[in-house]
Amino acid sequence: MTLIKRIGYYLVGFSIGLIFLAFFLKKKKAEFCYGIDCRVIKNIQSKNIKYSEEANAFMYSLSLDSATFATILKRGDVNISKSNTKLDSCKVYFIESEFEERKLSFTIENCEKTATVQAIKEE
Known part of the structure; x- marks a missing residue:
C-alpha cells in the first residue's frame, strides 16, 4: 500500500x-473553557450571585431580572487590565457586555462562595 x-x-x-x-x-x-473569559464567567455563574443596592437600582431601571442578567453575563468579556486579580480574599473583575444595543459594564467581586455585583454602568 x-x-x-x-x-x-x-x-x-x-x-x-x-x-x-x-x-x-x-x-x-x-463545555470546554480554555480562555480566561470563559473560565472567569463560568466560575462566577457557579456561585450564589448577590447584588449591591446600586446594582439592584440599575437593574430595576432597565427591568432586568436575575435570569436576564445571567444571559448578559454569559455573553460578556472580562477586561483583565481593568480587573483587580491580585487580591487574596476576593478578586474584582470588570466585565463588559451588550444588552439591547446598550454597552454595559459590571464590576463583580468574586469571593470563594459568593459573587457580588458591585456596580453596573452603561457606557
Whole structure:
C-alpha cells in the first residue's frame, strides 16, 4: 500500500471519529473553557450571585431580572487590565457586555462562595 493511500485511510477514519466525538459531546452539552473569559464567567455563574443596592437600582431601571442578567453575563468579556486579580480574599473583575444595543459594564467581586455585583454602568 502506498503512502498516499495510508494517509487517505487515516484522514477518513480521523474525520469520522471527529464527527462522532462532536455528536456525542454536543448531546452531553459539555463545555470546554480554555480562555480566561470563559473560565472567569463560568466560575462566577457557579456561585450564589448577590447584588449591591446600586446594582439592584440599575437593574430595576432597565427591568432586568436575575435570569436576564445571567444571559448578559454569559455573553460578556472580562477586561483583565481593568480587573483587580491580585487580591487574596476576593478578586474584582470588570466585565463588559451588550444588552439591547446598550454597552454595559459590571464590576463583580468574586469571593470563594459568593459573587457580588458591585456596580453596573452603561457606557
